[in-house]
Amino acid sequence: MDTSSAVWQHRTPAESAGTVEDTDRPEATDDVDGTAVAGRDGQPDPESSAGDRADLRLGRSIASLIALAAVAVVYVLHAALPATPFELPFGNPQAFRTVVPEGWGFFTMSPRTPDVLVYGARADGDWRQLTVGAHEGPASLMGLNRRNRSQGTEVAIVANQLRPEEWSACEREPLDCLSALRPREVPVANFSTLRSVCGEVGLVMQDVLPWAWRGLPTEMPSKVVRVVVSC
Known part of the structure; x- marks a missing residue:
């Protein structure tokens, strides 16, 4: 008689049920790849999901500020240039010279x-x-x-x-x-x-x-x- 078969046959019903329960239980997923950690009931961890959303909002805010600063620098540089055929949308060099009279030369003045x-x-x-x-x-x-x-x-x-x-x-x-x-x-x-x-x-x-x-x-x-x- 096969030894493994004999061991299986001598298991109690409670032990057999526990084996099936352990097999069907969902495993917790790691949060390394950006997915939420699942709990024992298979649902995402609320704290982990909230942290991911906060990080995402922070990243979007930083990216927006960088984009706005880059656009402002481009418009200021364009206003400081001499006459050029290149125009920017909604660009008014005279208005920018009024708001930023120093221009780029203010930061490049010789010490x-x-x-x-x-x-x-x-x-x-x-x-x-x-x-x-x-x-x-x-x-x-x-x-x-x-x-x-x-x-x-x-x-x-x-x-x-x-x-x-x-x-x-x-x-x-x-x-x-x-x-x-x-x-x-x-x-x-x-x-x-x-x-x-x-x-x-x-x-x-x-x-x-x-x-x-x-x-x-x-x-x-x-x-x-x-x-x-x-x-």
């Missing part, structure tokens, strides 16, 4: 561009700095206060009224050169809405100190001019 500092003349002959602090400093609320940006436009309005030959070369401390100058005979006008540069002032256009020379007591060459600004 070696000379800074223009403004000093106000005191009654005792000394000078006080009128230039607003760094844009990212605490005084500017870490960039939320745009006052220093508006002052840059204000200084440009004043400086553009000066001829290149009116600037004096300076090889020493700029304030010493300013003190040795006489104010420009004809005043210049400040047409800005917010005016912080008024009266007798000195403008200093100085080259940026190279990073490699940061530890040296070097005074970079500059150009200075002393003017009277009417507000």
Whole structure:
């Protein structure tokens, strides 16, 4: 007699029923391939399904933001280009230049561009700095206060009224050169809405100190001019 047949014949009905139940029971599926994990009753796990839906919504949101940012960059670049036959749908370059006046050149400006500092003349002959602090400093609320940006436009309005030959070369401390100058005979006008540069002032256009020379007591060459600004 076959041994396996004898063992099967000696099983009790309860054992046989348990064997069939174990065979028909659905196995839990792994969630590696993205399918929900099935429970003992064969239904998807609610917690796993909710997590998958949340991940899917997050992925769609990130993809949408990336797409919107890419479209915005394309429109800004197109507005900064010279005349071109290529047009974008609903494109109005003038409107984009109004909303984003800096354009792409704002981010590609050379870090070696000379800074223009403004000093106000005191009654005792000394000078006080009128230039607003760094844009990212605490005084500017870490960039939320745009006052220093508006002052840059204000200084440009004043400086553009000066001829290149009116600037004096300076090889020493700029304030010493300013003190040795006489104010420009004809005043210049400040047409800005917010005016912080008024009266007798000195403008200093100085080259940026190279990073490699940061530890040296070097005074970079500059150009200075002393003017009277009417507000």
